[in-house]
Amino acid sequence: MKELALNILDIAENSVKAEATLAKISIEQTDTQIILTFTDNGIGMTEEIRQTVTDPFYTTRTTRKVGMGLPLLKLEAEMTGGSMTVTSKHISEDPINHGTEVCAVFYKNHIDCIPLGDVVETVATLIQGHPDTDFLFTHKTEEKEITLDTRELREVLEGVPLNTYEVIKWIKEFLKEQYIN
Numbered sequence: 001m002k003e004l005a006l007n008i009l010d011i012a013e014n015s016v017k018a019e020a021t022l023a024k025i026s027i028e029q030t031d032t033q034i035i036l037t038f039t040d041n042g043i044g045m046t047e048e049i050r051q052t053v054t055d056p057f058y059t060t061r062t063t064r065k066v067g068m069g070l071p072l073l074k075l076e077a078e079m080t081g082g083s084m085t086v087t088s089k090h091i092s093e094d095p096i097n098h099g100t101e102v103c104a105v106f107y108k109n110h111i112d113c114i115p116l117g118d119v120v121e122t123v124a125t126l127i128q129g130h131p132d133t134d135f136l137f138t139h140k141t142e143e144k145e146i147t148l149d150t151r152e153l154r155e156v157l158e159g160v161p162l163n164t165y166e167v168i169k170w171i172k173e174f175l176k177e178q179y180i181n
Helices: 004-017 069-079 119-129 150-157 165-180
Strands: 022-029 033-040 083-089 099-107 134-140 145-149
Touching (some): 004 033, 004 119, 069 083, 069 099, 119 134, 119 165, 134 150, 145 150, 145 165, 150 165
Parallel strands (some): 022 134
Antiparallel strands (some): 022 033, 033 099, 083 099, 134 145
C-alpha cells in the first residue's frame, strides 16, 4: 500500500467483520519507529486460523481466494527491519476475554518505510462506515498524544448517530486540531 493509513483502514475493517464492539487503534511514533497496534473484542481466531492469517492465499472471504491485509502489513513491516505479531483468543476458548491483537513495528529510517498518510480521514471513514462499532484511536508522539473515543462521543450526543454529516465533520476538525496544536 502507498501509506500506512490504508493498512490501518484494512486491519480495522477486520475487527468490524469479526463482530467487535470495540476496536482500538494505536499509533506510537518514536525517533526511530512507528508501532501500529490493533486490539479488538471480536470473536477472535482459533490457533489454526491464527497460524495461517499471514499467508496471502488464506482468507475467510467468499468473494475472492486471497487475503492481503495481514500478509501485506507483515511484509511492509519486515521490509523496514521490523516485525508483526498476531495474538488471538477465540470466543469458544474464552467467552468473556476473546479478541485479537495485531502489532506491527516499522523502522522509520529504512528506505522502504512508507509514510503514515492521512489518519484523520482513515479514522473518520471507519466511524462513518461503522457507526455502531466503537473506536478508540490514540496516536502518541514524543511531543503529544491525540485521542478520540467514540464511547465518549455517544454519551455527549445522546442518540445522535455517529455517521451524520455534522458529527463526521466535527470528528475530522477535532482530530486535525489536535495534530496542529
